[in-house]
Amino acid sequence: MDxxxxxxxxxxxxxxxxGMLGIFVxxxxxxxxVNALNSIPDKKNK
Amino acid sequence: MEVLYETLLDVTWSQVAMWAIxxxxxxxxxxxxxxPTLLLPMGFGAILVNLPHSGAAGVIEHLFDIGINGHELFxxxxxxxxxxxxxxxxxxxxxxxxxxxAAAQFGIFxxxxxxSLLGFEINxxxxxxxxxxxxxxxxxxxxxxxxxxxxxxxxxxxxxYMALVPIVQPPIIKLCTTKKERKIKMTYKGKTVSKRTxxxxxxxxxxxxxxxxxxxxxxxxFLMFGNLIRECGVLNSLSETAQKVxxxxxxxxxxxTIASQMKxxxxxxxxxFIIIILGLVAFVVDTFGGVMLAKIMNLFLKEKINPMIGxxxxxxxxMSARVxxxxxxxxxxQNFLLMHSIGVNVSGQVASVIAGGLILAFFR
Numbered sequence: 001m002d003x004x005x006x007x008x009x010x011x012x013x014x015x016x017x018x019g020m021l022g023i024f025v026x027x028x029x030x031x032x033x034v035n036a037l038n039s040i041p042d043k044k045n046k
Numbered sequence: 047m048e049v050l051y052e053t054l055l056d057v058t059w060s061q062v063a064m065w066a067i068x069x070x071x072x073x074x075x076x077x078x079x080x081x082p083t084l085l086l087p088m089g090f091g092a093i094l095v096n097l098p099h100s101g102a103a104g105v106i107e108h109l110f111d112i113g114i115n116g117h118e119l120f121x122x123x124x125x126x127x128x129x130x131x132x133x134x135x136x137x138x139x140x141x142x143x144x145x146x147x148a149a150a151q152f153g154i155f156x157x158x159x160x161x162s163l164l165g166f167e168i169n170x171x172x173x174x175x176x177x178x179x180x181x182x183x184x185x186x187x188x189x190x191x192x193x194x195x196x197x198x199x200x201x202x203x204x205x206x207y208m209a210l211v212p213i214v215q216p217p218i219i220k221l222c223t224t225k226k227e228r229k230i231k232m233t234y235k236g237k238t239v240s241k242r243t244x245x246x247x248x249x250x251x252x253x254x255x256x257x258x259x260x261x262x263x264x265x266x267x268f269l270m271f272g273n274l275i276r277e278c279g280v281l282n283s284l285s286e287t288a289q290k291v292x293x294x295x296x297x298x299x300x301x302x303t304i305a306s307q308m309k310x311x312x313x314x315x316x317x318x319f320i321i322i323i324l325g326l327v328a329f330v331v332d333t334f335g336g337v338m339l340a341k342i343m344n345l346f347l348k349e350k351i352n353p354m355i356g357x358x359x360x361x362x363x364x365m366s367a368r369v370x371x372x373x374x375x376x377x378x379x380q381n382f383l384l385m386h387s388i389g390v391n392v393s394g395q396v397a398s399v400i401a402g403g404l405i406l407a408f409f410r
Contacts, residue, residue: 005165012162012171015408016155020148022404023397026258027148030396033250034141037243 056098060310067308068092071206080209083294084182084301088202091305106306113303118190120300121183122268127293128183128395129272130285132363134247136389138239143355143386145339147393150359151401152335153178153328158405161324166317170194172409174321177204178328179398180211180360186304187265188402192409198307199318203325205304211365214329216373219357222337227344228377230352234385244277255400261410262403269399332360336390358387361394 071089075082094102113120137143154175161171173194176185185204189197207214220228248270256263276285307313336356344350354373358366367387374383 003165004163006163008162008165008168008171009159012159012168016159018408019155019158019401019404020152022258023148023151023400024145026254026400027144027397029254030251031141031144033254034138034144034243034247037246037250038138038141038239040240040242 053098058098058310060314061096061098063314064096064308064310065093068096068305074206074209081205083297084205084304085209087298087301088205088305088308091302092308094302095305095308096310103306103309106302109299109303110306113299114186114190118187118264120296120303121186122264124183124293124296124300125265125268126272126275127288127290127296128363129248129269129274130276130288131293132269132273132276132392132395134244134273134392135239136385137392138243138247139235139237140386140389143389144393144397145343146336146356146359146390147361147395147397148359148400149339149356150332150336150390150394151178151397153330153332153360154401154405156331157324157328160327164320164324169409170196172405173197173200174324175328176200176402176405177207177321177325178332178360179402180204180208180329180332180362180366181395181398181402182208182300184265184361184398184402186300188405191261191406196317196321198304198313199321200325201304201307203322206322207325207329208362208365211329211360211362212369214326215333215357215360215366215369218330218333219337219354219370219373222334222341223353225377227341227353228373229381230350231378231381232352232355232383232386234382236385241277241279245274248273248277251396255403259400259403259407261406262399265402266396266399269395329360333357336360336394352381352383352386355383355386355390358390359394359397361391361398363391363395364388366394367391 068089071085074080075086157178158175161174169192173189173192176188182205189200252267252270255266275281336359337353340351340353340356354370358370360366370387371384374381
């Protein structure tokens with residue numbers, strides 16, 4: 001392990017963007033699905 | 047007589063340091079009640095494996111081989127218990143809370159870059175970063191799959207900081223918010239969620255995450271399997287067993303098994319110290335990420351959100367939700383944030399597994 005490896009940092013930076021984007025995209029899909037599930041009326045409540 | 051002091055003479059200073067660390071973990075578990083179910087077995091195990099010529103090392107190594115090294119069995123089975131414990135209702139009534147869980151994973155990716163800058167190889171940097179998931183089983187699973195050389199310090203940091211959430215989070219939350227923001231009251235609309243939604247949720251989440259990040263399907267699958275047992279309504283006995291007996295049994299073995307990796311010659315070094323610091327960075331940036339998303343959302347919302355609830359997006363469940371609720375009450379004794387923060391907190395549990403899956407997809 002070396003101290004301050006700028007090349008390693010530059011290599012890992014794109015993953016920060018891809019990772020956060022990935023989490024938000026998956027989350028958006030899940031939120032959409034849950035909203036869709038919630039919008040289906042419950043037979044018992046009819 | 048020689049036999050008595052022969053072993054004594056073989057004691058090294060680093061083993062003595064590990065006894066002290068073991069003692070500290072036991073002290074924190076008993077006196078401060080910090081994650082006692084894990085810190086106590088880990089502390090005792092740390093002493094056990096660091097006695098010279100320890101006869102216990104073999105059996106603990108064997109537990110490690112079958113429980114963690116094989117197919118990450120212990121963390122996955124523990125996830126069944128955790129899934130059975132979680133009530134997703136606060137999240138299902140207000141699904142947009144999930145975005146806070148997503149934002150509070152920022153610490154993972156920030157720490158990935160920080161660890162890379164400090165010269166860790168990418169598989170080690172990613173394993174260290176996952177401490178920010180604030181989720182012990184996910185940290186163990188990812189570090190083990192990525193074959194990290196630093197499994198022990200990662201596990202110790204992950205569980206220690208989870209225990210330290212009530213100390214780590216409040217100053218960060220206060221630094222990121224104004225008194226006025228902390229006083230924002232949120233009304234809780236206690237909508238009911240249908241049984242069908244509660245049953246379909248774990249199945250659908252498993253399919254979505256499994257399709258996006260197949261490497262994480264074991265993690266999310268076992269978590270959601272536990273939740274399905276809880277919500278199906280016909281397996282109450284199994285649900286109770288998973289929540290209590292199964293989770294407790296695995297926790298006993300997990301703690302002492304982790305200790306097998308805390309041998310003095312492998313544990314006491316500069317890297318361990320750096321990993322402990324990076325773990326703290328991950329938790330701090332996670333908290334910052336969650337709070338900042340709430341503040342950004344407030345710029346566009348008519349009905350303002352108390353930005354503190356964003357901090358509960360780290361998956362340290364339920365400590366983080368309690369911290370936020372307590373801070374809300376400190377500012378105004380009529381400001382009840384518990385239901386909102388619990389919703390964000392359980393969303394953090396799901397988001398941390400998604401983050402773990404993405405990390406595996408990137409670096410496996």
